[in-house]
Amino acid sequence: MLSFDIHLERSGFTLSVNEQLQLVDITGIMGPSGCGKTTLLRCLAGLEKIPGSSIQFRDVIWQRERQYLPADQRQVGYIFQDGRLFPHLNVRDNLTYGVKRRHPSSNHLTPDEVIDWLDIEALLARPVQSLSGGQRQRVAIGRALLRSPQLLMMDEPMAALDWAAKVRIIPRLRELNRRFHLPVLFVSHDREEMARLADDMLLMSNGQIADKGAVHWLLSQAQGLLADDHALSVLDGTVRKVGDYGVSELDVDGCEIVVDQDDLEPGQKVRVVVQAADISIALDDVQRISIQNRLRTTLEDIQELDDKHCLLQLRLKEQVLLALITQRARHKLALNTGMIVYAHFKAARLEVQ
Numbered sequence: 001m002l003s004f005d006i007h008l009e010r011s012g013f014t015l016s017v018n019e020q021l022q023l024v025d026i027t028g029i030m031g032p033s034g035c036g037k038t039t040l041l042r043c044l045a046g047l048e049k050i051p052g053s054s055i056q057f058r059d060v061i062w063q064r065e066r067q068y069l070p071a072d073q074r075q076v077g078y079i080f081q082d083g084r085l086f087p088h089l090n091v092r093d094n095l096t097y098g099v100k101r102r103h104p105s106s107n108h109l110t111p112d113e114v115i116d117w118l119d120i121e122a123l124l125a126r127p128v129q130s131l132s133g134g135q136r137q138r139v140a141i142g143r144a145l146l147r148s149p150q151l152l153m154m155d156e157p158m159a160a161l162d163w164a165a166k167v168r169i170i171p172r173l174r175e176l177n178r179r180f181h182l183p184v185l186f187v188s189h190d191r192e193e194m195a196r197l198a199d200d201m202l203l204m205s206n207g208q209i210a211d212k213g214a215v216h217w218l219l220s221q222a223q224g225l226l227a228d229d230h231a232l233s234v235l236d237g238t239v240r241k242v243g244d245y246g247v248s249e250l251d252v253d254g255c256e257i258v259v260d261q262d263d264l265e266p267g268q269k270v271r272v273v274v275q276a277a278d279i280s281i282a283l284d285d286v287q288r289i290s291i292q293n294r295l296r297t298t299l300e301d302i303q304e305l306d307d308k309h310c311l312l313q314l315r316l317k318e319q320v321l322l323a324l325i326t327q328r329a330r331h332k333l334a335l336n337t338g339m340i341v342y343a344h345f346k347a348a349r350l351e352v353q
């Protein structure tokens with residue numbers, strides 16, 4: 001549990017947050033540029049002066065009245081957007097730095113474990129300037145892990161990475177959380193990153209926490225703060241069948257979804273991210289069509305975004321999907337809440353859980 005009551009004034013900006021987070025899994029902090037995400041993370045890590053505020057992590061008071069635990073004693077691994085490795089040291093020496101400054105813990109990871117897990121053996125002798133963005137971030141994660149943190153804080157950890165590098169690092173971050181029982185708090189303004197990585201989310205706006213909850217729920221509300229033309233949904237599924245034609249079949253709330261991926265195992269839990277703009281709607285169960293994903297849903301809510309577009313909230317059984325369609329299509333199909341509609345979409349992006 002992480003509890004905080006933080007108030008910070010800057011010219012033109014006030015951060016005012018009071019929350020209690022369970023912090024078991026991966027918690028994302030999202031919001032528009034300048035809303036205070038980095039400032040909040042820095043306050044929690046002890047990198048900002050915030051007199052009058054209080055912070056407690058598990059049973060340790062990090063700050064209260066005159067009591068203040070310095071940043072380097074908070075048992076936090078803090079990873080900056082650009083990694084911030086020591087440029088004059090090679091990869092091995094950057095990692096050794098973490099070991100030398102590790103926190104007391106009964107459960108130390110050894111350098112060999114971390115090197116092996118992050119697959120950075122081949123980089124050890126390299127100067128850090130010669131590394132790619134993704135390699136640098138892996139080394140930064142390794143250095144932070146070797147300090148034996150109780151909590152990992154990451155500020156836009158993937159901002160400098162291209163999509164291919166992100167796709168490689170996301171499963172590692174999830175595994176990090178699971179395997180080392182290490183809660184992760186990370187900042188991002190990227191919705192797809194949130195959808196793929198986070199379990200819970202804080203939504204910030206103007207220095208305050210505007211909403212919080214499970215990522216699936218917060219992303220999939222047609223009336224929520226994220227209901228716009230970039231909306232997307234997150235669905236949980238289980239792999240049912242792998243391999244035929246190089247695709248896999250998933251079970252999502254009793255419906256079948258086909259994904260263009262065959263490196264999965266039957267029974268594996270997966271997360272499917274579907275962009276609202278990728279979905280089209282049919283009133284009939286059209287069978288003779290090349291689109292493989294056709295989900296029978298109930299139209300639960302219609303939200304007008306502007307005079308051209310609207311967002312439909314579609315319910316499967318337990319889970320919810322958002323579809324972005326034009327107002328013209330909505331009126332031509334005479335869509336109303338309560339109707340059964342079929343959601344069609346081609347590709348789905350997948351994250352193995």
Ligand SMILES: Nc1ncnc2c1ncn2[C@@H]1O[C@H](COP(=O)(O)OP(=O)(O)OP(=O)(O)O)[C@@H](O)[C@H]1O
Binds near residue numbers: 010031038040
């Ligand atoms: N060192 C600083 N001194 C004064 N003001 C600052 C400082 N750092 C940030 N700010 C201001 O505090 C506010 C919050 O900034 P912060 O970096 O926390 O936002 P953010 O949500 O992380 O934004 P972004 O997504 O663009 O990184 C902004 O108005 C910013 O200009």
